[in-house]
Amino acid sequence: MVSTQYEKFSNKPSFNLWYHPLYTAGIHDEARFPKFRYQMVLKMLKQSKEFKKMSIQKPDPISRKSLLLAHDENYVDAFLKGKLNEKEMRRIGLTPWTPKMIERTLCLTGGAVNATIHAIKYGGITGNMAGGTHHAHRDFGSGYCVFNDLAISAKYALENQGLKRVVILDLDVHQGDGTATILANDVRTRTISVHCSTNFPFRKSVSDFDLPIEPESGDDLYLEKVREAVKLSLDFEPDIVLFQAGVDGLEHDHLGKLNVTKEGMKIRNQYVFQKMLDCRIPTVIFMGGGYSKPIVHTIDSFYDLFIDASIWNERWWNQSI
Numbered sequence: 001m002v003s004t005q006y007e008k009f010s011n012k013p014s015f016n017l018w019y020h021p022l023y024t025a026g027i028h029d030e031a032r033f034p035k036f037r038y039q040m041v042l043k044m045l046k047q048s049k050e051f052k053k054m055s056i057q058k059p060d061p062i063s064r065k066s067l068l069l070a071h072d073e074n075y076v077d078a079f080l081k082g083k084l085n086e087k088e089m090r091r092i093g094l095t096p097w098t099p100k101m102i103e104r105t106l107c108l109t110g111g112a113v114n115a116t117i118h119a120i121k122y123g124g125i126t127g128n129m130a131g132g133t134h135h136a137h138r139d140f141g142s143g144y145c146v147f148n149d150l151a152i153s154a155k156y157a158l159e160n161q162g163l164k165r166v167v168i169l170d171l172d173v174h175q176g177d178g179t180a181t182i183l184a185n186d187v188r189t190r191t192i193s194v195h196c197s198t199n200f201p202f203r204k205s206v207s208d209f210d211l212p213i214e215p216e217s218g219d220d221l222y223l224e225k226v227r228e229a230v231k232l233s234l235d236f237e238p239d240i241v242l243f244q245a246g247v248d249g250l251e252h253d254h255l256g257k258l259n260v261t262k263e264g265m266k267i268r269n270q271y272v273f274q275k276m277l278d279c280r281i282p283t284v285i286f287m288g289g290g291y292s293k294p295i296v297h298t299i300d301s302f303y304d305l306f307i308d309a310s311i312w313n314e315r316w317w318n319q320s321i
């Protein structure tokens, strides 16, 4: 039997996507990071005919208590008080930091938890138009990642929402090393990472399942590993899948080392969405990496990702009404 809330919401099957202007504005102009990608993707989505299938939501800044679900108290407090040292900040990157960096991080991580709660409550596909901060470890940040939104959302779903099993399906070209270490001893989670074998992080962690790919691999091998990763996800019979959907495996990516085409990336996303739809597993998109030069290739692929999410989300609702 479906709940009243579920029925009520099914009349408006929007693809809910969390976004805040601080995702771009919270990063310094001199930082070596393509910060405009967030507002560029949103602008493109707004111009599409599918935009009517979407609903842009404002994130609630995450609470300190929620951060502590996955992070060390001393690290959390040092960041919140602006007291990380030079070395710790350099390891995270996005430097020089602006005073808005703290608020940005809280919004970005809060958006991930908001999207997760919504998917748990209503089903379908939701997303956060930033994050996928899989290089953040329990007591330090790394590789553009301050706090690990995937690990926090997984813990939040298990501790506060009554879920039993959560899969983290990480298809970004870099290994989800922080997620793997934070969730290593939690049998309620399954961490799966498809990534380029010779890429950052150079010292890999151990996920529940690591599926490394040789550099320069193209669509065929990448998609074979994606299918394997999806099978491993479904075998766990999760209540929800947290999908790190980085597009830095693209052939034009500056940091990627793989040769996945724009079409291959689309096939990847559609395969994930279809399999999760077939099994009625709510899915949350964490945006992940994308650093192509020029950046337009990254923008195009993120645009494809969110458009397909809105289409498959609509299918979810059409099948349930």
Ligand SMILES: [Zn+2]
Pocket: 172, 173, 174, 246, 248, 288, 289, 290
């Ligand atoms: Zn990446």
